[in-house]
């Protein structure tokens with residue numbers, strides 16, 4: 695049997711690095727820390743190696759098509775695909791940031807939704823039978839969903855929403871912010887929250903698609919919240935350590951062979967949450 699492989703995006707610090715660390719200890723196979731910046735990625739690899747862990751590195755900037763293409767080709771050639779994919783990379787503007795909201799919306803959606811979608815478009819076909827896909831979303835996705843207009847809520851919760859419709863809705867939010875029209879159009883005042891609505895909804899859509907198109911492959915696709923975690927993104931006051939934040943993503947990445955659930959769920963503290 696070929697060597698199994700796990701890939702984590704945004705692995706050079708924070709929750710991503712802690713996910714890599716935990717996978718190195720628990721996953722039977724090669725673990726790849728990926729990062730957009732090779733220097734920061736290699737530093738993280740060195741620090742994990744100094745703990746005695748065996749970790750591999752691959753450059754991957756999720757905002758860069760050619761970087762995604764190169765990484766996908768690498769895993770296809772070397773491993774014939776991937777067994778575990780953790781989409782952890784993400785950004786958030788600080789609450790005090792004075793960048794105009796429309797810019798924050800465009801930049802945040804670009805990485806958290808559109809770039810994550812781009813990674814999934816290239817990598818989902820590479821996920822092997824028995825594979826696990828984990829998209830790191832946030833509890834903020836649920837809170838923000840509940841602040842959307844009833845019409846938007848209905849679409850995000852519907853079983854028939856497609857990837858194309860979701861992508862159009864995400865783009866509509868960005869366009870709406872440029873006209874300062876987003877509130878009238880039924881959107882909440884949070885670019886990060888909307889981007890994570892996109893991540894959670896996308897996970898559900900792709901889980902349904904995988905079940906339909908590859909019914910015998912036992913692939914499980916889920917979104918999760920790591921909790922509120924002390925990282926550069928969330929600051930020092932958050933209650934969880936990065937290692938604690940990694941627990942739910944790693945649980946979903948390592949769901950045992952033959953498991954049929956959770957699938958297409960939003961999971962927090964290892965428990966399926968209402969959407």
Ligand code: NDP
Nearest residue numbers: 704708709730755756757783784832922923925926927928
């Ligand atoms: P950090 O800011 O500490 O780390 C984010 C990671 O994402 C970094 O490695 C960063 O790389 C990487 N990244 C950003 N943009 C890209 C890109 N274009 N390509 C590749 N990597 C990129 O954040 P956290 O560890 O806190 O967050 C990890 C995930 O968890 C995010 O998706 C976040 O939204 C989510 N989350 C976090 C919570 C928390 O409380 N911390 C709560 C809920 C969800 P670089 O160092 O190069 O910038």
